[in-house]
Amino acid sequence: DARVTQTPRHKVTEMGQEVTMRCQPILGHNTVFWYRQTMMQGLELLAYFRNRAPLDDSGMPKDRFSAEMPDATLATLKIQPSEPRDSAVYFCASGLGQNTGELFFGEGSRLTVL
């Protein structure tokens, strides 16, 4: 049963620490999205890759966030240094390039920054 895998599922850390979240997209999918979900802001697009190339990271705070795809089976989202306002659920989603409206989401990484 193909699915998007995210790690960690839960992370509690202290302000100033580095946080790395990982995503394994569905095999064969060539688009990967990182989203952040909070009660106040809803679902926000942070970054978007197609064929491992970043296409849009305009929603990501560049001073502390970075997103990469070192290979086709791994996407990473890093926060350094983390701040309490980064507390949220971070979702990774993957899809096929021609159907970027049809996404498969992971179960999310719930981040709490104290």
Add this chain to the structure above:
Amino acid sequence: GDSVTQMEGPVTLSEEAFLTINCTYTATGYPSLFWYVQYPGEGLQLLLKATKADDKGSNKGFEATYRKETTSFHLEKGSVQVSDSAVYFCALCDYNAGNNRKLIWGLGTSLAVNP
């Protein structure tokens, strides 16, 4: 730019009641339209879609019709169950947007169904 507007929640219904969640959109092109559902503690999953005007998407008893004249894509279900309690997101994607081809999301509507 393109946008999606959903009715605000929460929506609370009794089991077997009729459900409508309103969704309207603005778009410069001819987008495809989607409904996603998020069950508690899970990621979003695609519920149904429609790719052109007058198309009807359906799945698990839910339906939505792409209405170009009213720029709407309202979600309906004739008889809801407790297991339908979730957050529902309306979204659009303009496949003619080139590299900017991505989902534009509504804010989500929370549905609670009581037994």
